[in-house]
Each structure stands twice: as C-alpha cells, then as structure tokens.
Amino acid sequence: MNKNSFLILNILLAIVQIGIYYISKIPPEQFWPGAFLSFAFPYVTIFNAIFILGWLMSKRLFSLISLFSIIITLPDITSSFSLPVKQTEGKFQILSYNVKNFDLYNWSRNKDSREKMLEIIRTENPDMICFQEFFTNEKDEFDNIKKIHEEFGYKYFHYEESTQYQKNHWGSATFSKFPIVERGKIDFDGEFKNMSIYTDVKIQNEVLRIYNLHLQSYHMIDEDYDFLKAISDFKIPESGSLISIFRKMRSGFVKRSKQAAIIKSHIDEYEGKKIVCGDFNDIPISYTYKLISKDMKDSYRFRGLGMGKTFVSSLPSLRIDYILVDNSIEVEEYRKLPYRYSDHYPISISFSF
Incomplete structure (x- = not known):
C-alpha cells in the first residue's frame, strides 16, 4: 500500500470518527443504524491516533487530518478513555x-x-x-x-x-x-x-x-x-x-x-x-x-x-x-x-x- 492509499484511508477514518460523533446524538427511533456505528468509535479513534504517530515520522502535515477528528470528537473520547489522576478518600x-x-x-x-x-x-x-x-x-x-x-x-x-x-x-x-x-x-x-x-x-x-x-x-x-x-x-x-x-x-x-x-x-x-x-x-x-x-x-x-x-x-x-x-x-x-x-x-x- 503506497502513501496515497494510506492518505485516503486516513481521510475516510477521520470522516467516520466525526460522523459517528454527530450521528450518535440522534435518537435511535429516528435513525437506529447510528447506534450500531457507535460501537466502532473507540477502535476508529485508536486507528486515527496510530495515523498521527505514523505521519509525524514522515509527512507531518498529514497528521493534522486525524488530529482534527480527535479534537472535534474529544468529548466522546474522554467518556471512553480516562487517564490516571490523583485520587483521595471522600467522606x-x-x-x-x-x-x-x-x-x-x-x-x-x-x-x-x-x-x-x-x-x-x-x-x-x-x-x-x-x-x-x-x-x-x-x-x-x-x-x-x-x-x-x-x-x-x-x-x-x-x-x-x-x-x-x-x-x-x-x-x-x-x-x-x-x-x-x-x-x-x-x-x-x-x-x-x-x-x-x-x-x-x-x-x-x-x-x-x-x-x-x-x-x-x-x-x-x-x-x-x-x-x-x-x-x-x-x-x-x-x-x-x-x-x-x-x-x-x-x-x-x-x-x-x-x-x-x-x-x-x-x-x-x-x-x-x-x-x-x-x-x-x-x-x-x-x-x-x-x-x-x-x-x-x-x-x-x-x-x-x-x-x-x-x-x-x-x-x-x-x-x-x-x-x-x-x-x-x-x-x-x-x-x-x-x-x-x-x-x-x-x-x-x-x-x-
């Protein structure tokens, strides 16, 4: 697979990630296929993150494609992935x-x-x-x-x-x-x-x-x-x-x-x-x-x-x-x-x- 093919795939994955983000806001009784697509979101996000790392080592400008999709969908990403934080004992x-x-x-x-x-x-x-x-x-x-x-x-x-x-x-x-x-x-x-x-x-x-x-x-x-x-x-x-x-x-x-x-x-x-x-x-x-x-x-x-x-x-x-x-x-x-x-x-x- 050449770089053009990777670029097309990257663009498609970025579009899919943003699409899922907006489609998941629609009630399933109005558009139920969106509920099925939502299961793919964490995995599409991971692939877009991999693309960012890959492009940074070759064509840095192309990394902005996946970066843009991740920034747009950040609210859903933070509800699916959480980073370690300091915890204390509550009352x-x-x-x-x-x-x-x-x-x-x-x-x-x-x-x-x-x-x-x-x-x-x-x-x-x-x-x-x-x-x-x-x-x-x-x-x-x-x-x-x-x-x-x-x-x-x-x-x-x-x-x-x-x-x-x-x-x-x-x-x-x-x-x-x-x-x-x-x-x-x-x-x-x-x-x-x-x-x-x-x-x-x-x-x-x-x-x-x-x-x-x-x-x-x-x-x-x-x-x-x-x-x-x-x-x-x-x-x-x-x-x-x-x-x-x-x-x-x-x-x-x-x-x-x-x-x-x-x-x-x-x-x-x-x-x-x-x-x-x-x-x-x-x-x-x-x-x-x-x-x-x-x-x-x-x-x-x-x-x-x-x-x-x-x-x-x-x-x-x-x-x-x-x-x-x-x-x-x-x-x-x-x-x-x-x-x-x-x-x-x-x-x-x-x-x-």
Whole structure:
C-alpha cells in the first residue's frame, strides 16, 4: 500500500470518527443504524491516533487530518478513555452493582457466587448501595433483603419489584446507612419490563436523591453470545443467528432511548443534590448515555482509568454501568472492583459535598 492509499484511508477514518460523533446524538427511533456505528468509535479513534504517530515520522502535515477528528470528537473520547489522576478518600461511599439475581440460576457455574457478592459488600462497607437485578425471597436461605438489612447494618432500604412469583421477588434495591425520607418508582410505558427507582437520603443536613437505574437489555440468550464469541475468534458459529441478534439490538437501542427521555425529564425536575447510578445497558457513545449524563459529571471521566469496561466480556469497550453526580458533588475516587461473580463488575465512588 503506497502513501496515497494510506492518505485516503486516513481521510475516510477521520470522516467516520466525526460522523459517528454527530450521528450518535440522534435518537435511535429516528435513525437506529447510528447506534450500531457507535460501537466502532473507540477502535476508529485508536486507528486515527496510530495515523498521527505514523505521519509525524514522515509527512507531518498529514497528521493534522486525524488530529482534527480527535479534537472535534474529544468529548466522546474522554467518556471512553480516562487517564490516571490523583485520587483521595471522600467522606461518603456509594456502590452500584448488577448482581444478576445473585447468580440464582448458577449461570456462572459457581455455587458460591452469592456469598462472594455479599462478601464484597461486607468488605467494602459502603454508605449506600444500588443493586440492579436484585433477587430475594421470603425464605431465610435466600432472603437477601433481610440479610443485608440485619446482618450488614443497613438500617434503611428501598426495594421495588418488577416481577413476582409465589415467594420469589425480582427488582431493584437501594440500601442506606442514612435515613430515607422519600422514595419512588419510575415506571416506563407498558411494553417495558425494566424500571428505575429514586431514594432521598438525609446525610447530615443535606438531602441526596439517589437514582437507581436499570434500562432495557438486549435479552440475548446463550446461543447469541456463543455466536458473537465465535465471530470474534474468527471461527464459524455453530449456532445462533446474526439476524436475530441484530433485531434484539435494534429493539434495545430504541426502547432505551425512550426510557432515557422519561428518566432525564424526572432528573431535571428535581433541583436538589443527586446521584444517578445503575446499569444503562449502553456505551458512552450512545444516545442514551449522552441524554442522561447531560449537565452531570461522569465519575469515571474524572477519576477513572483506561477504557473502564464494566460488563464481563472479551470486548474492552463495554462500559455500561455508571455513577453520575451533579455539579455540587465532588468525586474523590472512582473504582471498578475486579470481581467476576456476576456478568457486571461492581463500581463505587467516594464523594463529598
């Protein structure tokens, strides 16, 4: 490949990067292909960075092509990549964790998963916890509300269920060591099974609203993941369907964008201090993330490191769990805890007012 070919490829990659940046601002129900393109953004950025280094060693003027695309798209780059910064211990700690029903169905093939997840809580001992895909029942052996409430010292909790069968309950839960003064549930329109909750806790003389979000997933099954893994390993898939995966992803993009609009309206109406935690099921280049995080601070962008993957997979760019804070809150520390007992990593921040 000669220099002219490299130059054309470089120009195309720069255009693609800028295009993804602007297209990702369009709601998926208006233009859903943009949501698929957003997954390529981190990798296109890396290639453009390589082009800058390459041209600096030969035709320095050409390095401006990729440099221009990187400057234009810098807001999305900083939400996907974070550099090391000095961290300090804050006054309060909040942890967010999608626990996959405490591995109720033993998906990880680890019978001790639930106890290990609970051990994280016992060790970290955060002031507040936001659980997504929380499971509990009315029997002592799997009464997770009772265990966390009584044994771990979380005097206050807010639980809302999305599904119930006999004595089994599934939903979202927020636990706090501080008094809860208000609570509520944000229901989505009938077709949506996911939900979000908000909990107002009184910390000293301040009231902090905590949003605990769990947005629409793709509802993929094992065959879908096996298909994607085979493709990523350059193998011929033995099962699964690309068309089925495509349809599930497109449906997820559209439903999440509608949910995000409902949530954002609710967040903006509240004028007090607030933290937004949870499993957005969408990456930082997505319309969903950009809408919810507008006018808020993403704790990872200020205190995180690297690409910040929170979903357990072979892809390094799947950061889909977030802790956002309003501008009156100082994030002192952000951590992704390296435990693979669920299909999500727990994340936590320490903060102060």
